[in-house]
Amino acid sequence: MFVDVVFWVMTVVAVVMGAAVFVVDSMARATYALALSFVAVGVQVLLLHQDYVGVIVILMMVMEMAVMAVYMVMFMGMNPALMPMSMVHDKRKALAAASVVFLTLAAGALLIPWPTRRGQPSSDTTRALGEALMGSKMLVMTVVSPVMVATIVAGIVIASKRSRYDRLGDDLRGAADHSADPQRGGVGR
C-alpha cells in the first residue's frame, strides 16, 4: 500500500516535472525541474530495492544539475540564462519526435511479455544486477572506467587555455612571470 502510494506520487512528480522543463521560462527553473524529475526516478529505483543505484542516481543528478547551473552562465553568450526565455526551439518537429519516442517506449514497456518471478530475489540485489548486466565482461568494464577517466582528464588538458607551459615557462622550470598569472593556483606554483 505504502509502496504503491510512493510509486504513483513519484510517477506523477517525474512526468510533471519533466514536462515543466519545457513549460517554464527560466533556465534555473528548467534545470531544477529536471533535477526533481530525476530524483523522483531515483526514489522509484529505491522502491526496486536497488538501494545503491537509487541513491547514486539522486546524488549524481543533483550534482549534475548544480554543475549545469555553472555552465549555463559560462557558455551562454549575452547571458540569456539570467533572463526569462523560452525553453523550446523548433516546436512542431520537436513535439512530433518526442511523441513518437514516448509512444514507442511506452508501448514497449506495456507490450513486452514480462517474465514472471522464478525463485527468490538475491539478498544483495545490487551485486545481482551488476553481474546480470556485465557478467563475463566485468574485466572489460573495469578496464574501461580508468580509460574513460583518462579521456576526460586529457580532454580538459587539451581544452584548457592556460597550461603548465604558460605557468612554468617553455622548459617547465618555473620561469614564467607569476605576477602576470591570472590563475595563480593555490599550491604556490
Place this chain on the structure above:
Amino acid sequence: MPEAATSSLTLVPVGWVVLAGAIVLGLAWFAATVDGVATARAEASPTGLGRPLREVARLMRQRRRATVEADTPLWRIGSGGLVVIATLMVIVVPLGPWTVFDSPVGVVWFNAMDVCVWALVWLTGWGPNSAHGLVGGYRFLAHGLGYELPLMFALVAPPIAAHSLRVGDVAAAQHGLWFVVWMPIAFLVYLIGVLGFSVWGPFSAAVGSDIAGGVAAELSGLDRLLFLTGRYALLAAGAAFAVPMFLGGGAGPLLPGWLWVIVKTIVVLTALVLARRRLPVLRPDLFMEVGWLVLLPAALVQVLVVSVIAVWRG
C-alpha cells in the same frame, strides 16, 4: 563487498524522525551559542550566551525584504531546505543502539544529501535576482568542485575497512581501534568537507562581507533565520556523522552508548565552530588547486592504504 543483510541495531518507528530533527536543532542552537560566546569574547562584550535567542527574536519580528523579479519559490526552497537536508543526514546516524533509517547504503545516502546542499545554496543565491547573491552562489559551487571529490573519497575509507556501507556496521567494525587512529587523513579531509558544505569558516566566501553577504545578502526575517540555522544544523549533522564513521560510534566507558554519541558530536561540533576564528577564508579559485592537487591525492593514498590493510586482514 559482502554486506550483512541485517544489522545489530534496533530500528525505531519513523515517527522518531521528529526527535532526530529536535536533536539537530538543539545541536544547532548549541553551535550558535558557542559561536556567540566566542564572538562576544573577541569583541570583549559581556553578553555571549543570549546571542542566539536575541537573534531568533529579532529575525522572527523582522519584515520580509522583497526584491524585484525575485524567483520566490526557488529562493524559499533554497533557504528553507538546509535544515531539512541536515535532518535527512542525521537520520542514518545510529544513536547508540537505535536508528531511524537503517539503510544498507547509509554512507552513500549521507553523501547524496550533502550534494543537495550544492543545489540549495546556489538557489538561495539565485532566488532574489541579486548580483551579490548570484556571485555568492557561484563561489559556493567553485568551492564545492574543490572539496566534494576529496570528501567522497574520505567517506570511502571507513566502509572499505568495515566491508559495509551501512553506518551501523561501520561503527561496529571499530571495536578496540577507532578509524580516526589509522585513517587520520580521511578524517581531516572529511572535516574540511563538513566545513565546506556548511558554508562555514574557511568556506564562507559565498556569504563573504566583500560581496555584501553574498548568498545571504537579500535574506531577511524567517528566511534568514532558516538559512543561518541550516548552516549550524549542517555543521551539527557533519559532526554527528563523524562519530560512527571515525570515532567508534557509541563506544566508551561508563556512559550509555547514546550519550557517548552526543558527547562526541558536541566535541567535534565545538571544534568545527571555533575553526572559524582560527582559519582564514579560502579564495575559491585558489582552493580549487589545493583540493585537486593536495587533498584528492592524499585521500586516494589513504583509501589505498586502507584497502591494502583490509585485504591483508581478510
